[in-house]
Amino acid sequence: MSGDVGGNLERAVRDCEALAKISPENPEYMAELGSQKYAQIGGYYASTGELTTEARASAASLGIKAADEAKAIAATPTGDFMLVYPL
Numbered sequence: 559m560s561g562d563v564g565g566n567l568e569r570a571v572r573d574c575e576a577l578a579k580i581s582p583e584n585p586e587y588m589a590e591l592g593s594q595k596y597a598q599i600g601g602y603y604a605s606t607g608e609l610t611t612e613a614r615a616s617a618a619s620l621g622i623k624a625a626d627e628a629k630a631i632a633a634t635p636t637g638d639f640m641l642v643y644p645l
Contacts, residue, residue, distance in 0.1 A: 609617075625632035 622632045
């Protein structure tokens with residue numbers, strides 16, 4: 559292995575730049591989005607935030623039991639809500 563790491567790196571960069579110059583434009587390229595504006599929302603509910611671990615477990619248990627009775631699978635991908643998938 560060569561001890562001239564800097565020279566090898568510079569050559570690799572030049573080679574990549576040369577390839578980029580002769581490569582066609584990507585037809586799927588999308589420019590970066592500009593600045594975005596987001597609506598203000600009230601996404602925090604104290605009643606949910608103050609639930610105990612036991613209350614959360616009880617609510618999850620109800621959903622899981624209902625899914626079992628419907629022969630479905632209950633899942634919480636984000637922990638915020640429960641999805642039920644039929645088997």
